[in-house]
Amino acid sequence: MDDLNDQRTQRLQKLETLRGMGVPPYGARFEGTQPIARLVEAYGSTSQDELTHQRVTCRIAGRIVALRRFGKAAFASLQEGAHRLQVYFRKDTLGDEAFRLSQTLDLGDWIGVDGSVFRTKTDELTVEVQTLTFLSKGLRPLPEKWHGLTDIETRYRQRYVDLVSNPSVHHVFETRSRLIAGLRSYLTDRGFLEVETPMMHPIPGGAAARPFTTHHHALHADLYLRIAPELYLKRLIVGGFRRVFELNRNFRNEGLSTIHNPEFTMLEFYQAYADYHDLMALTEDVFQVLAREVCGGITLTYQGQRIDLTPPWRRLSYFDAILSSTSFDRRVLEDRAAAEAAATDLGLAIPPGATLTGIVNAMFEHAVEPHLTQPTFITEYPADLSPLSRRTDSDPRLTDRFELFIAGRELANGFSELNDPLDQRRRFEAQATQRAAGDDEAHALDEDFLRALEYGMPPTAGEGIGIDRLVMLFTDQASIRDVILFPQLRPEPPS
């Protein structure tokens, strides 16, 4: 049995009272309403005299979130989304029957209202109700009016209550939606075609991550939820699309944290004939466009830090970043023993089988990443870490790749694509060696992808932008769970 408290019991009784009055507690269509937000916007600064003169009437609907009764009159706040408008019930105006209905209303109920717009003595925009239409009965009490709902677990598990109780949550998710719409129009305006590639992959690829496994019964085949769309999008470039993007969910079977949710949203886009420098310029530009559209300017505040998106952003090579953030000399990048000593010096625990690349990357993550507050492109990643990236012409141990860091977090990853099928095969084979050595995040070898490359992929640059982290940055949220409507939690224990 569910938590059957006395308030719920009371409301179940009121449901019967409504039925007794001939009022359906779960009504049907209520057409022709104006959004409360629109009404408030339209008349928020209109004077009482002007409202009287214009005889402004309206039809609105919403949830009752505050109620103040005075014998033969009452005030209520109607909420729709993040917006509220006060309504006023008078026995004189409503008549006995409708006033009796208004007396049965509870916090949380949905009603529709026809009335005239005026200002109260205290100058609050208010609708005096002429006709009251009952729309839907709330059986559970809402959280407290002053503190709202603060219990973080309940906020995530019952986001619907969070949204009712905390209007600022609406703002975060509206901003999320506008950022995504902004990215879509930015890319489509520049000739990128939005495509949909499989979510279920026979071979998980395109990233270093553990996949979720599922099974298709009719095909008698294991399938993997995609960890990245990359290899499919590049197949499309092989097929002749010049510019494509996909903006959708990826799934990675890894731990949860303030910056990791097992399903998360990624934008990936690919541009033929371009290189990673073009993408860095595009990234600087699109962040500015979004910041202006959504935040009204190109400086943001994130968790108390001022973030300045004015281009050009700093560009720093991966190795130089490590050397300039530590006091080590170049040997630590080239000699495994020196690297291990340096890493130990930084307080890092190095597992026995760790490769030079792995140790150096641990140093990067520890000594460099957290300090990259202002937008910074880290470039020229080692080829060992970048099995899908084109090698740098002047030094084939490096790649034409960048990652973007802001506020100490990776926001984007882009590179000139490796389009040499023979080199790609060797890189996959190196990954297979790592996998055999116990690295279960190493890339799997995808023969069909290699076959596609053998048909010839033009020079191409591609990039992924982590949308959840982007939204965190633009809405100043500390946890990824605050920018995902229904973040992953353990299943609720039975009560």
Next chain:
RNA sequence: GGGUCGUUAGCUCAGCUGGUAGAGCAGCUGACUCUUAAUCAGCGGGCCACAGGUUCGAUCCCUGUACGACCCA
């Protein structure tokens, strides 16, 4: 996986040295036709997350479990 902290009424929170629980809001009854955290009078509401242990006695001390938050790997 490890550490720290948390879980008390529908919600937000108190609860001292171990003696079977309090407030505000919400709810119920009554008064009130311009209030806005309305006001006034009265009333009800608890598996103190769960399971063990210590104790004459546990919301409180101990152990474990579940769920969550943060930090670390």
